[in-house]
Amino acid sequence: MNGRTSDVAGLVATFFGQAVAYFGVVGLVWLLVWKVFAARLAGRKVPTPRPSDRAQLLHEVRYSLATLAFGTLGVVVISWLSEHGYARLSANPADFSPGQLALTFGGLLLLNDLWFYGFHRLLHTRWAFTHLHSVHHRSVEVTPFSSYSFHPLEGFLLGAWIYPVCLWVPIWLPMLAALQALGLANNVMSHLGYELWPAWLVRVPGLRWVNSATFHSLHHTRVNGNFGLMLRVWDRLLGTEVPGYDEVFRSVTKSGSSRRAP
Template identity: 50%
Template structure:
């Protein structure tokens, strides 16, 4: 999701969109590169136990492909950003700048995330339909061993569909503008976390009533390993509700790469 500040509405639309694209691209590649260097390079041995088991390993060609696709995704994200900006300028959204308590802003963020999650879940399941999968969503799934650069590696059609949720949200939901900025940051963080390839969320999360239903790196990595389930973006809620959660999720989340990387000596202890 990409959002343009309505404060910039006095400038020509094309200028707002170009500067927004440049800002988005710089911010995205800075964050993802730092995460990659810290986790995948510096942490390669240090985080060995957090590595999520996978049936393939990322190579240079995958990284090149992911970076190219990401530019297309960011570019097409301007369509939804431009739509929200144009709708806001003509008074056709319910977005507002009225004073709102922090608690109300937090509630709007959670509500919008659930809406975004349901939007993603529905499109994602449709894109997995055997008749259309190979034409669009297969691009994202060429990455079996997901990397932080997989986060926005989509086919052009998917890039438009997944970013478009913000348009109905802006039209239907009377959200405070402050929530939009937070949603943008959370969306990016969640995408990178989902494609990290390493699991840093502690095992005890599964014992915490609300937290246990949030998405994890393991949850989405399993989707890339086995295309038949775990379609959610931010949570496990819709997969649980519609019976599409992969049955070994909690087991893999708890064991992580222990089985795959623990040495014989360590196992014997």
């Protein structure tokens, strides 16, 4: 096997590895929440004006595969930057102090969240929405399969913060993997369609700034607000939170309550 053939084989293996892991996680969550426990969780279904159908599900799977393919190219770029000494990545924990690791982890989480908020607002401008972001908003009722259903260029833009950052900031490789896993978990939670957080989430100082399935479902049903990824902070500070979010959240998390359409 020559070098080029083994490179292509490596790429295909990376893509299939990511696809199997992604669809394994998303499929299992969908099976549990949308099928096995659907009746028990019926009171926690976030109301939607347009239910998902088979065509939407196929659309979500198709675009998720495109997003994963671009993600594979991202892995290639990061590997190239690392191999040629540009990216400051290390697999050795001895290269970092505990304080440095904690600071980098918190800083990158915040940066990712702010980057997402900024680009998400740009994606809601007329041209970008028509040509890119409408792919994601094809899902009015979100399902776990909506999590990676993006136009490939949008998927690239939302994750592109890592390229300039890895040139300047020393990053421990397992931390990068943990950030990716946390991002996926948050994405699946946001597109669950069911609210699993307890009712007191929006009453506890600190925790009330954390995102929820209701928060992001309202973004898909009302479109013009709730742009945040993991935190509500940016929407609160910049006045883009959907009015009545707390009320809808309380309605969805109060068992036996009368439901209010979004």
